[in-house]
Amino acid sequence: MESVLILGASGGIGQALVKELNLRGKTVTSLSRSTDQFDITNENSIRDAIDRLVGPFDTIIVATGALAIGSNKPEKAIKSLDPIVVAEQFALNATGPALVLKHALQHMPHDRKSVFAALSARVGSIGENRLGGWYSYRASKAALNQLIHTASIEVAKGGRTKPLSRQWRSVATDTPSITVDVDVLKKTQAEAARACK
Numbered sequence: 001m002e003s004v005l006i007l008g009a010s011g012g013i014g015q016a017l018v019k020e021l022n023l024r025g026k027t028v029t030s031l032s033r034s035t036d037q038f039d040i041t042n043e044n045s046i047r048d049a050i051d052r053l054v055g056p057f058d059t060i061i062v063a064t065g066a067l068a069i070g071s072n073k074p075e076k077a078i079k080s081l082d083p084i085v086v087a088e089q090f091a092l093n094a095t096g097p098a099l100v101l102k103h104a105l106q107h108m109p110h111d112r113k114s115v116f117a118a119l120s121a122r123v124g125s126i127g128e129n130r131l132g133g134w135y136s137y138r139a140s141k142a143a144l145n146q147l148i149h150t151a152s153i154e155v156a157k158g159g160r161t162k163p164l165s166r167q168w169r170s171v172a173t174d175t176p177s178i179t180v181d182v183d184v185l186k187k188t189q190a191e192a193a194r195a196c197k
């Protein structure tokens, strides 16, 4: 049976993924900050949490992240840019998911196809940025895309794992009845299969 690991399982999209994947008969393992003290901005926490898991996982999805951290609202103007906020955004949205990949590769099977996906955001695309604003969130998601793309080149050369960063259109995750179209996973796996050929 296909085994899936969801990090950030307490979030709106994470919860919906867990629910839908369970309905589809997958074996789902969940990890989150609020229930497991898993802090994706701290490498020791990432290593400890991942080392405790029992794999292998055919699919790993990082569903953590935030547009605004604490009371810091997304910046509308360059004059609002605060280096501490930029660093926090990068730690949460870019470095964290890449460190998860670093430590989780040990749990990805070597004898069959597998997928690592981190939720990015459409606003991380430079080509599609016509509105401006949200400096540090946009930049952190652009950095995430580059980190995961670079890893996909390295990892896919030596094995059967295809790392991807998935972009999402807006979803109202503050409503408890959110459902996520997990068919995106099928597309992800199809991409992975093509890349692993």
Ligand SMILES: NC(=O)c1ccc[n+]([C@@H]2O[C@H](COP(=O)([O-])OP(=O)(O)OC[C@H]3O[C@@H](n4cnc5c(N)ncnc54)[C@H](OP(=O)(O)O)[C@@H]3O)[C@@H](O)[C@H]2O)c1
Pocket (backbone or CB within 6 Å): 007, 008, 009, 010, 011, 012, 013, 014, 032, 033, 034, 035, 038, 039, 040, 041, 063, 064, 065, 066, 067, 092, 119, 120, 121, 122, 167, 168, 169, 170, 171, 172, 173, 174
């Ligand atoms: N919702 C959208 O419309 C949308 C659009 C584009 C992209 N995305 C991206 O999709 C991802 C999930 O979004 P969402 O709407 O589901 O967000 P959400 O409901 O706010 O959930 C955020 C998740 O991130 C976790 N998290 C935050 N800081 C963390 C930390 N330091 N260490 C570990 N976990 C941490 C939270 O954990 P706890 O709750 O356990 O603290 C929670 O599980 C994010 O990367 C977001 O940027 C969302």
